Amino acid sequence: MxxxxxxxxxxxxxxxxxxxxxxxxxxxxxxxxxxxxxxxxxxxxxxNSIFTPRDLRARLLGSGIDVPEDCIWTSALATADFLHAQRPQGTAYVVGEAGLTTAMHEVGYVMTDRQPDYVVLGETRTYSFEAITRAIRLIEAGARFIATNPDPSGPSTQGTLPATGSVAALISTATGRQPYYVGxxxxxxxxxxxxxxxxxxxxxxxxxxxxxxxxxxxxxxxxxxxxxxxxxxxxxxxxxxxxxxxxxxxxxxxxxxxxxxxxxxx
CATH class of the missing domain: 3.40.50.1000 (HAD superfamily/HAD-like)
Structure with a gap:
């Protein structure tokens, strides 16, 4: 430099x-x-909010790259950190996988679908119509809308997959509410x-x-x-x-x- x-x-x-x-x-x-x-x-x-730092360390190690677990920072961790600073010990309805739910639990958040403070959308390979519908109704009822990142798509060995940004757009179209993206x-x-x-x-x-x-x-x-x-x-x-x-x-x-x-x- x-x-x-x-x-x-x-x-x-x-x-x-x-x-x-x-x-x-x-x-x-x-x-x-x-x-x-x-x-x-x-x-x-x-x-990527799917995996925990431990998961990602193992995946990188399998590729011959030795990154310590505490040297990995994901949009899930950043989202949990942000919500903890905004509303400590809050509640959230989470659409996502272990990387996101683990991060939320670690900052003291309770996962619930009963009048949550937030709907938190992350990435998953198994988006369900039921979960998305529930998220829409909770946002309409007053839950604040947070998404881990705005990436519209992600890669896979089979080709492009819809990612958090695409599903957030679906929810926004249904509710008229835009999420706050942390990543x-x-x-x-x-x-x-x-x-x-x-x-x-x-x-x-x-x-x-x-x-x-x-x-x-x-x-x-x-x-x-x-x-x-x-x-x-x-x-x-x-x-x-x-x-x-x-x-x-x-x-x-x-x-x-x-x-x-x-x-x-x-």
Missing amino acids: SDPRPVETWLTDMDGVLVHEEEPIPGAAEFVEALKASGKRFLVLTN KPNPLMMRSALNRLEAHSETTVMVGDRMDTDIVSGLEAGLRTILVQTGSTRPEHVERFPYRATRVVDSIADLVDLAREAAPEA
């Missing part, structure tokens, strides 16, 4: 930066090991990650593969940003955006040497 400010903390997206589905991206394992050896604090971020591109997710690390935006870098989520949320949170060209945003599309990443590289392998630099003395 040409910027004279030191890089003390790293945030990095997961899908498209470290892995494609279950396949590791060349250089990803070396990048994570370099960060661990340097003593720098880091978090791997993902908008990227909301810079709130970056801020919550910084708070978790007790880090400062001035000395933190965000690595991502999407200009419209990773890079813009990092930019709005005051971070330096690095776009890797191994994921969603194609190289020929970069110049279409009205904002720029601090740096653009081919892949995470190009950042291993920078990650190896020792953390500054406290």
